[in-house]
Amino acid sequence: METKIKRSVCPYDCPDTCGLLVTVENGRATAVAGDSAHPFTRGALCPKMTHYERTVNSPDRLTRPLLRTGPKGSGEFRPISWPEAIDRIAGQWRAIIAAHGAEAILPYSYAGTMGLVQRNAGHAFFHRLGAARLERTICSSSKDVGWKAVMGNTLAMHPDEAKDSDLIILWSLNAVATNIHFLRNVREAQKRGARVWLIDTYETPTARFADRVFLTRPGADAALALGIMHVMVRDGLVDKAFIEKYVHGYDEFAGRILPSYPPAAVSALTGLPAEVIEELARGYAAAKAPLIRLGSGLCRYGNGSMTVRAVACLPALAGAWAKRGGGLLASIATGGAFDTTAVTREDFITAPTRIVNMNKLGDALTELAPPVMSLYVYHSNPAAITPDQNKVLAGLAREDLFTVVHERFMTDTARYADIILPATTSLEHSDIYRAYGHYCVQRAYPVIAPVGEAKANWDVFRLLASAMGFNDEVFARSADDLIDELLAQPTPWLAQTDLAALRDGQAVELPLPPDAKLTFGTASGKIELLNPADPEPLPRYLPPHGDDAPLWLMTAPTPIMLNSSFCERADLLDGQSMTLKLSPADAAARGLSDGQRVVAFNNRGEVAFILAVTPGVPTGVAVAEGVWWIKDAPGDRTVNALTSQRLTDRAAGSTFYDTKVDVRAG
């Protein structure tokens, strides 16, 4: 028997992008461990990935192309060969293009895999085809824009600085589920005496690591941040020397928040007592190096971008950026390291084609004119993860919609396909990964052969390109050729990186300039509390969308899933059911008791859950963790039947948390 340990990278949409060591025995992946040589993740993995081999070797893997034989959604298929599958797709597309034009074809992809080549594998092909373009803003586009309104292109601070902070605020971040390696830094800071605050809408599992937990009304964080800053300005608790040197528009900013956001007004918006807002301000201002780790939950509201913008002003008032360990960490953007246009090939767009926002897939499939006639889904599960599930499913059920799904498993989306193509897992293909929670980059080579007849995203698009008669040179290249090309680019970051180590598959950290934290990438070169180029030069509180229903619904992550990925793993679900958490008061008011079947509803849909009554959820809030597959749900819908297609104030982002429901026995 031959046993080897091979390096790889966790491909999932998680800020940590862990280094992996895979045990391969006779060509089969038999165990997965963390790579202790990884500079940031240092050998630890989350519970989902400690048995990644169970996903890779799952008996439920799709291993052959499939052709639908039953009604849409029935899950009835028969195997066909790859050449037949590709021929059928190309044939259907030629007919659709002849009758409706190529813009009737819509690609749908997001972040099943985060590697730069496989994630973006369809762009060159669909641009060449002249297909409609997907606006990929389901995650946190509004957060990026909110941060940029204040900080421009300033580089994110290094996550290891957290160890030197004396006050860490986990703001809208359930780190136990979504950022465990940052939590390790938090624990180290705690050992050195740091205090930890959590600002969320309910007591998440992360609450047990916090010294103080502040529960705010959903969608009200801008008011909270402005209220804290009101107290700091009012009481002279700001760092005047820092503001003088590094901040633009302090006087105008102070002129707005002094009259508008006194603690009493902020208390009415957030539900936090005025004394608590005063206490937060004093504690924050008194800290030597306060650090805000800003999660993404709060950006998924109609006011999300403005909310992030308001929070991003806080460290400027405290002068936190000048202190080691102080500042604000939102997301780490290392896009500048690689010029991905070699993969995405925007130059293939000869005439701009129509753009469809991915959050509005439901409307796009049911209402758009001229209609979408074909949908090609890869590394995404829109039937589960996209808002307004009833509309999405109605669209997917259209008999005249030709749907192709490239997948690893029979997901809720795959069930609606006309043709399913089997996809490789990350252990079976090549890629190169950046991270959004640290500065490492890492290349991964295949560590095992594809399972069954599975193919990687890039390889499928090469086949489709050939079938459509595209003989552009890029389609002749392999994924490894493209990665080599990305690494050969003379970007300033790569010029300072150990390319040999990167080519060897080691995790390599992109260097941050020593003065990065005080080098502000804005037009004024300062932190812009006042941003004269923005249509709204000053931040303010905007109300969220809300709905005509009494309970805010938190569609939060669970440690055992990653969006809808890992639902294939019964060992992780471990018999758990899809629950809805409610406060004792809200349950009693509706005559509901723990463990019973309930239905959450609003004007978009109805979803059955098992009720969990807990004092960790405040009144007025309901919590549904995880994006489940319908087959594991108590009813025939999952959480996104309740969420809406409405977009954020800026950047056309998703508004998953901006959802209200009522609950009844069911």
Ligand SMILES: Nc1nc2c(c(=O)[nH]1)N[C@H]1C(S)=C(S)[C@@H](COP(=O)(O)OP(=O)(O)OC[C@H]3O[C@@H](n4cnc5c(=O)[nH]c(N)nc54)[C@H](O)[C@@H]3O)O[C@H]1N2
């Ligand atoms: N285990 C696991 N890990 C994941 C994911 C997963 O599904 N499961 N998803 C991955 C992806 S794609 C992403 S984008 C990241 C997201 O990870 P995070 O940045 O942690 O963002 P969210 O999980 O959306 O929300 C974080 C918290 O925001 C809270 N929240 C909601 N509304 C508000 C509000 O108005 N104010 C405040 N203060 N808090 C609020 C929620 O209750 C939740 O606890 O995680 C990634 N990692």
Ligand SMILES: Nc1nc2c(c(=O)[nH]1)N[C@H]1C(S)=C(S)[C@@H](COP(=O)(O)OP(=O)(O)OC[C@H]3O[C@@H](n4cnc5c(=O)[nH]c(N)nc54)[C@H](O)[C@@H]3O)O[C@H]1N2
């Ligand atoms: N209610 C609610 N909905 C949410 C969220 C939420 O917090 N609450 N979070 C939202 C966020 S932040 C995000 S980013 C989106 C994420 O939405 P998606 O990016 O769609 O994420 P997943 O649900 O993980 O689905 C990814 C699919 O890709 C498949 N896959 C994995 N690797 C490959 C591959 O190499 N090739 C192919 N072809 N397939 C592959 C997996 O099997 C999986 O089914 O969901 C959003 N939806």
Ligand code: SF4
């Ligand atoms: S999901 Fe996140 S924490 Fe878990 S192994 Fe992957 S990168 Fe690491």
Ligand SMILES: [Mo]
């Ligand atoms: Mo996301």
